[in-house]
Amino acid sequence: MASVYQASDRVLQRTVAVKVLGPPYDQHPVLLERFRHEARAAALSHPNIVAVFDSGSQGDVHYIVMEYVQGETLADILGPSRLGGCCGAAAHIGCGRATPVSGHGHDGGSSCGRGGSCCGRSGCAVTSP
Numbered sequence: 001m002a003s004v005y006q007a008s009d010r011v012l013q014r015t016v017a018v019k020v021l022g023p024p025y026d027q028h029p030v031l032l033e034r035f036r037h038e039a040r041a042a043a044l045s046h047p048n049i050v051a052v053f054d055s056g057s058q059g060d061v062h063y064i065v066m067e068y069v070q071g072e073t074l075a076d077i078l079g080p081s082r083l084g085g086c087c088g089a090a091a092h093i094g095c096g097r098a099t100p101v102s103g104h105g106h107d108g109g110s111s112c113g114r115g116g117s118c119c120g121r122s123g124c125a126v127t128s129p
Contacts, residue, residue: 019064026060039064
């Protein structure tokens with residue numbers, strides 16, 4: 001739906017990520033509202049959420065400029081198998097990579113209610129189908 005690019009902020013001399021929603025998706029009201037909602041939601045301040053520096057549109061192209069985080073892409077993490085199933089994939093990605101935000105996320109129990117081990121990593125409290 002959207003593309004993410006690595007870019008350079010020339011004024012502040014830093015590397016940023018720019019998420020772009022362009023044609024034809026910008027003509028779909030539901031997708032456009034989701035993109036705008038993402039920009040507003042990402043404006044939270046938390047160590048496990050990238051900072052949003054700017055958002056807006058230029059003609060038919062809508063964008064979100066955010067903190068660039070070096071590392072693996074989601075496609076790299078999921079690999080060719082896509083880990084089969086969103087709950088399993090989310091548990092595997094989240095294992096050891098994030099901490100719950102107060103009042104959000106899981107408390108060591110099953111995130112999908114089906115039980116099972118996420119990935120077998122030592123100390124992993126995330127469960128999946």
